[in-house]
Amino acid sequence: MDDFLAARLQMAFSLGFHIVFACIGMVMPFFMTVAHFYWLRTKKAVFKDITKAWSKGVAIFFATGAVSGTVLSFELGLLWPAFMEHAGPIFGMPFSLEGTAFFIEAIALGFYLYGWGKLHPWFHWATGVVVGISGLLSGILVVAANAWMNSPAGFDYVDGKYLNIDPIKAMFNDAWFSQALHMSIAAFVSTGFAVAGVHALMILRGRNVAFHSKAFKIAAIFGTVAACLQPISGDISAKDVAERQPAKLAAMEAHFHTERNAALIIGGIPDTANKKVDYAIKIPGLLSFMAKGDVNAEVTGLDKIPTQDQPPIAITHYAFQIMVGLGMVMVLIALLYFFALWKKKRWQDSRWLLKLFVLATPLGFIALEAGWTVTEVGRQPWIIHGVMRTADAVTPMPGIAYSFYLFTAIYISLAVIVSLLLYRQITMVSKLYDSSSNTNS
Template sequence: MDDFLAARLQMAFSLGFHIVFACIGMVMPFFMTVAHFYWLKTKKIVYRDITKAWSKGVAIFFATGAVSGTVLSFELGLLWPKFMEHAGPIFGMPFSLEGTAFFIEAIALGFYLYGWNKINPWFHWATGVVVGISGLASGILVVAANAWMNSPAGFDYIDGQYLNIDPVKAMFNEAWFSQSLHMCVAAFVSTGFAVAGVHALMILKGKNIQFHSKAFKIAAVFATVAACLQPISGDISAKDVAKRQPEKLAAMEAHFHTERNAPLIIGGIPDTAARKVDYAIKIPGLLSFMATGDFNGEVKGLDQVPKDEQPPVAVTHYAFQIMVGLGMAMVLLAILYFVALWKKKQWLNSNWLLKLFVVATPLGFIALEAGWTVTEVGRQPWIIRGVMRTADAVTPMPGIAYSFYLFTAVYISLSIIVSLLLYRQISMVGKLYDSTSDQSKSFL
């Protein structure tokens, strides 16, 4: 394995793990505070116990997210020193602000975890809200930094020099809003379906029905509402990509030829040599409409992009298809759940609906990883689009392959530890909560 490939794989692997920890850490505090709100309003102990159980999960993912995020910060300097040398002064502001949000989140989480029966109940609840808001702000700021790599702004690039630097303009680049919106909604979708799926499984096993039913409903509502909002954020993001990164859109759709009335391609196997897509379903004009708002609008194809600047088509296309396909599957499940809530309440007690949520448990995170692959692979061969190539930013230090193996082992170990901790928490709920009564034993 050459060092360039090892550096890219290490970054991809690290981001792939961190994005899961980060998204759960961003979203779970909101689930936690909703359960806490119900506890304060109703005084039903089941909501208190849900809150305490979820707060343990928040603490676990806060810690793992902090560790994996810190590793990523070191990796930027270790693997891409040329990139950090030039980009650091430009897009460093969102990272600095993210650090501030992280400290606020840590302080608020400390108040929340140790504030039970020690501080005013509503102030205690408010600290949980601050945990959620600051965590969400951290995610937005990090995505804003990544958006800058897709849409560089806030500097003039003249004769190889980065001049007239404006960090504020760099942070609020043209891509930050669409990427942040799409990412935040995706975090709620993926975490919501994962949490709802776990509780649905516990209900199917007949364990602690009352506890898991209440927890399932909170998570399922978040997941299904977010799933229905995701296509809207996706449309905003797709239109933005069509405007700023037409080569990425072309790779996403395996759109080889510039044309009007461009068809939307569903599925298919891209043949880059023959510049065509085999076995695809094509809907005439729909890609033009989605990209431009006009069924006869022109969509730029890869034929207008120099060959050495074209993204890898197959990986980008397959990842995009997976993201969209799984996203639509979750939208359909969301519609079924809304029908059950409003019209067919008997469905809520049916095993088939719960089984669908169990099947959907990993779908959000698979779609999340696929979407991140589209974002990163679709930008290649650039690390800063149009300014610096990824190959020019990699470290000249030899032996990166060994670093890749080491960091891979660390992340796999971290994932195993987190899984065991979460399994232990779920098991403790199963042993210590009495579902036949509205009273429970505090297990925290």
């Protein structure tokens, strides 16, 4: 394995693990504070039990997210020194603000975890809200930095030098809103369905049904509402990508030929040699409409992009299809759930609906990983779109392959440890809160 590939794979694995921890850490505090709010309003012990159980999960993911995020910060400097040398002064502001948000989150979480019986009940609840808001802002700020890589702004690039730096303009670049919106909603979708799926499984097993039923409903409502909002943010993102990164859109859709009334491709296997897509479902005009708002608009194809500037087509296309396909599956489950809440009350306790949520447990995170693959692989060969190539930013230090193997082992170990901690937490919750939840539900 050459050092360039090893460096890219190491960042991919690091981001792939961190994004899961980060998204759960961003969203779980909101679940926790909703349960806490119900406890303060109703005084039903089951909601207090749910709050305390979820708060332990928040603490676990806060710690793992902090560790994995710190490793990523070091990797940026160690693996991509040329990138950080030039980009650091430009997009350093969102990273510094993210650090501030992280410290606020840490302080508020400390108050929350140790504030039971020591703080005023509503002030205690408010510290949980601060944990959620600061965690969400932290994620948005990191995404703003990533958006800058897709839509560089806030500087003039003259004779290989970065001049007239404006960090505010860099942070609020053209891509930050669409990416931050899409990512934030994705975090709620993936975490909502994952948490709902775990509680649905416990209900199906007959473990502490009153406790898990109420926890399931909170998580399911967050996840299903977000799932229905996600296609809207996806449309905003698609239009933004079509305008700023036509090569990425062409790779996402395996759109080889520039044309008007361009068809939306569903599925299919890209044949890059013959510039076509086999076994695909094509809907005429829909890609033009989704990208430009006009069915007869021209959509740039890969034929207008120099070969050396084209992203990997197959990976980008498959990742995009996985993201969209799983997203639509979750939208369908969400619509079924809303119908059950509105019209078919008896469906809410049906085993088939609970089984759907159990099956959907990993779908949000698979879609999330696929979406990040589209974002990062679809930008290649650029690390800063149109300005700096990824190959020019990698460290000249040899032996990166060994670093890749080491960090991969660390992240796999971390994932195993977190999984065991969560499994232990879930089983302990089912035993500990069984009698209190059933008594006070």
